[in-house]
């Protein structure tokens with residue numbers, strides 16, 4: 001998938017949060033790092049139209065996020081930092097089925113799709129569990145399953161490992177590595193970027209460095225410590 005930002009600025013009132021950013025995202029594994037408040041979440045939210053540019057355009061394939069929001073939400077899945085914002089229904093399997101029902105997947109196919117997705121992430125046993133009673137790591141994986149079951153072409157992750165213990169962090173790392181889709185991952189967890197194709201470093205609303213993790217991570221550490 002090709003996502004192209006062309007001269008994109010985002011302003012909230014008098015504040016410019018992203019400043020004339022132009023970048024094309026075509027690689028399979030793209031990391032986005034930067035200090036608190038540098039604009040990472042805003043950048044991520046632009047990619048599926050959750051935030052619209054104040055100036056410039058964001059294109060996902062041939063679609064423009066300002067015009068084709070519904071189609072883009074299906075093509076670009078978004079995994080929120082806090083899974084509580086994403087999990088809406090009382091039972092895990094209902095939560096995964098919810099999105100599918102709304103997009104016209106034939107009803108008889110839904111339970112199979114849900115089971116298959118949970119099994120893919122190694123959490124088949126959670127299907128009948130109440131969502132509110134899951135641990136933080138389980139919730140994170142269920143939120144990811146709810147995005148993947150919709151079969152998006154690209155998955156954007158907003159700080160996916162913040163709530164996770166070491167074991168679940170490693171598990172999520174492996175899940176991201178194995179995803180067939182393009183993934184754009186915002187993170188403060190620099191180890192997560194091993195093996196990525198490209199890392200963007202944001203600083204005060206601009207892309208301050210753009211390169212492979214091998215050079216981008218040391219650049220970031222040298223400039224932000």
Ligand SMILES: Nc1ncnc2c1ncn2[C@@H]1O[C@H](COP(=O)(O)OP(=O)(O)OP(=O)(O)O)[C@@H](O)[C@H]1O
Pocket residue numbers: 012015017034035036037038039040041042043
């Ligand atoms: N809806 C909004 N209204 C006003 N200001 C906003 C809004 N969203 C973000 N901002 C501001 O834009 C700036 C960048 O925010 P953003 O969340 O994109 O940064 P970030 O790099 O993701 O930060 P962090 O690492 O702390 O999550 C911050 O100063 C924030 O306060």
